[in-house]
Amino acid sequence: MIGKLVKEKVKSGKKAINELYNTGYYGRPKGDVLELTLVEAAYLLYKNKLEITLDEKNLGFEEFFTEASKRQQFFELKYIVYKDLRERGYYVQPSVTDFRVYPRGGHPGKTQAKMFVYVRSERVPMLLKDLLTQYNAALNVRKQMILAIVDEESDITYYEVKRLDIKGEMEQTLPLEQPASVTMLEDRVLVWDGETSRLLYENGFYGKPLDNERLQLSLVESAYLLDNGIIEIKNSNGENIPEISKFSEIAASIDPDFTRKYSAYVDLRSRGFVPKTGFKFGTHFRVYSEVHTTDKLPHSNYLIHAIPHDHEFLLPVMSRAIRLANSVRKQMLYAVEFAEKIEYIDIGRIKM
Amino acid sequence: MIGKLVKEKVKSGKKAINELYNTGYYGRPKGDVLELTLVEAAYLLYKNKLEITLDEKNLGFEEFFTEASKRQQFFELKYIVYKDLRERGYYVQPSVTDFRVYPRGGHPGKTQAKMFVYVRSERVPMLLKDLLTQYNAALNVRKQMILAIVDEESDITYYEVKRLDIKGEMEQTLPLEQPASVTMLEDRVLVWDGETSRLLYENGFYGKPLDNERLQLSLVESAYLLDNGIIEIKNSNGENIPEISKFSEIAASIDPDFTRKYSAYVDLRSRGFVPKTGFKFGTHFRVYSEVHTTDKLPHSNYLIHAIPHDHEFLLPVMSRAIRLANSVRKQMLYAVEFAEKIEYIDIGRIKM
Numbered sequence: 001m002i003g004k005l006v007k008e009k010v011k012s013g014k015k016a017i018n019e020l021y022n023t024g025y026y027g028r029p030k031g032d033v034l035e036l037t038l039v040e041a042a043y044l045l046y047k048n049k050l051e052i053t054l055d056e057k058n059l060g061f062e063e064f065f066t067e068a069s070k071r072q073q074f075f076e077l078k079y080i081v082y083k084d085l086r087e088r089g090y091y092v093q094p095s096v097t098d099f100r101v102y103p104r105g106g107h108p109g110k111t112q113a114k115m116f117v118y119v120r121s122e123r124v125p126m127l128l129k130d131l132l133t134q135y136n137a138a139l140n141v142r143k144q145m146i147l148a149i150v151d152e153e154s155d156i157t158y159y160e161v162k163r164l165d166i167k168g169e170m171e172q173t174l175p176l177e178q179p180a181s182v183t184m185l186e187d188r189v190l191v192w193d194g195e196t197s198r199l200l201y202e203n204g205f206y207g208k209p210l211d212n213e214r215l216q217l218s219l220v221e222s223a224y225l226l227d228n229g230i231i232e233i234k235n236s237n238g239e240n241i242p243e244i245s246k247f248s249e250i251a252a253s254i255d256p257d258f259t260r261k262y263s264a265y266v267d268l269r270s271r272g273f274v275p276k277t278g279f280k281f282g283t284h285f286r287v288y289s290e291v292h293t294t295d296k297l298p299h300s301n302y303l304i305h306a307i308p309h310d311h312e313f314l315l316p317v318m319s320r321a322i323r324l325a326n327s328v329r330k331q332m333l334y335a336v337e338f339a340e341k342i343e344y345i346d347i348g349r350i351k352m
Numbered sequence: 353m354i355g356k357l358v359k360e361k362v363k364s365g366k367k368a369i370n371e372l373y374n375t376g377y378y379g380r381p382k383g384d385v386l387e388l389t390l391v392e393a394a395y396l397l398y399k400n401k402l403e404i405t406l407d408e409k410n411l412g413f414e415e416f417f418t419e420a421s422k423r424q425q426f427f428e429l430k431y432i433v434y435k436d437l438r439e440r441g442y443y444v445q446p447s448v449t450d451f452r453v454y455p456r457g458g459h460p461g462k463t464q465a466k467m468f469v470y471v472r473s474e475r476v477p478m479l480l481k482d483l484l485t486q487y488n489a490a491l492n493v494r495k496q497m498i499l500a501i502v503d504e505e506s507d508i509t510y511y512e513v514k515r516l517d518i519k520g521e522m523e524q525t526l527p528l529e530q531p532a533s534v535t536m537l538e539d540r541v542l543v544w545d546g547e548t549s550r551l552l553y554e555n556g557f558y559g560k561p562l563d564n565e566r567l568q569l570s571l572v573e574s575a576y577l578l579d580n581g582i583i584e585i586k587n588s589n590g591e592n593i594p595e596i597s598k599f600s601e602i603a604a605s606i607d608p609d610f611t612r613k614y615s616a617y618v619d620l621r622s623r624g625f626v627p628k629t630g631f632k633f634g635t636h637f638r639v640y641s642e643v644h645t646t647d648k649l650p651h652s653n654y655l656i657h658a659i660p661h662d663h664e665f666l667l668p669v670m671s672r673a674i675r676l677a678n679s680v681r682k683q684m685l686y687a688v689e690f691a692e693k694i695e696y697i698d699i700g701r702i703k704m
Contacts, residue, residue: 151631153628186425188504216505280507281675283668
């Protein structure tokens, strides 16, 4: 069977519709013509199921592959992923993302496609905006969104991307009758009173004991407790920091991520979680669904990193974050604020 | 016992030398005076072993702690670490880094200190240059260099920092009689010939098979094989890329880290390692000491990231990298080039 290379397509005749489309769902029949993408054609050439000509001349695999890579950006990446999916037994068609993949046992004409696959090189940073565009395209037609990242050595890692509506089970009990007086020192806040320290630590798992009397609060915890009227904060000169806006300003000068982290913190608390720092995992928070006693902490299920709208994922960094989360049996979520609402984006490795 | 707060010291008398220094090695005796640092004094105040006065007025813990944090930068951080070390049973003295720590069972006057401890906040990026200054200070007096990082919630993670002279066991056999012709496509290089592909892959674990005939080489692998006369690289228009310098220029335009990665790659190969991409771990390389057959890869012991001289460690990122390496039983090393020599810096978590 012969296909002709025409711009970014390879076109073949009626026989190809019978032998390639009807048996393997390669290409798209348009009348009597079967139209193949460059990756499909390269794969069929590799499988010796198709010969390809350009200007009446036969192209070998090397010639066609080189030619195709000049005609289509990221051709090699897409070929690597297409071949991998085909060899895993999936039927694959082109789509608005890169590929539309049919469920095992399904195929065009019989079933709906199940996944949209979006191919990226590890080397090219990925804008959150672009990821969400692809995600929404998949969501609109109720497909799973799969991100396929090809590394320098052409290994592929597959991730499923989805929004998650998470809920914790911690009931808020804010136990103080009147605000406790605490001091902001350099970059943390100290609670001096033993009884207050105990109450905050035991009810809601705020802070960390400095010793058996005093408690240290992180900046987000302090802001949250201040905003809820649980504490009053003074600085080391004994002057009051009366408002959350003033405190936030100071906190943001210490921690450039403060504002974003604080929005996520407030949202997580309102969803019934207990957020604590995720420093050891390189993320903003680890969160607990519930903490009944600080003597025996439960497993925390999520690691959460608050990112801005214009976030650019460096893919090796993302890969590491997700892998580390998985290695400690946690899910890695990215928190993004849209129109004053926080959304949680779950990017999780999957086996295809 | 009473100590007087004078600038950044607390001074006490002869009795304190007997009761605090001779029994617990707090402070430094200077004639009849015992001179305590602010953290030592705060700890003794907390332990009710000392009262502290300023202008004849007694200071409570809250007052002294607040005052000390105004007089010394990062006082709280240092206090947190000092207290932790003391409570773990170590004798601690001030040093050119932050603390000098005596081995278990040892103390000033009896034994040499064993470690230098350098305290950092997770929030403040750490220059490689500063880390090495501290490391060299410790090395010069043959101490272990310990980095104590205090996170937002005042949790401490301890790391040992050292230089490592690593050696692999892979013998180089470069098997081709004449250079093989390969093609550079967009951002990777393809070997078309089946026999060459097999030889490169099986002898030295270069590249990754695209299929049973063709091999894909990464940019660093291609540069290395080109420089050793094993391959000849042409671009997709069939033009030769004759020299390593030209190829490196193209590669650096694709991957900004290329030059640094390539120096480390060459050094690792010359030390008998097989370096492969560490993308899945978020680092430049994972390295194998030896690869005899690609059918069954051995465990790789190191993850290696090539960093520049002026590298600034973001500590949450560093924490994540080391933690991930440990979770897959690998050591995280940073490769830095000094005077055309690559050095490997091992930053590993330790239990104190």
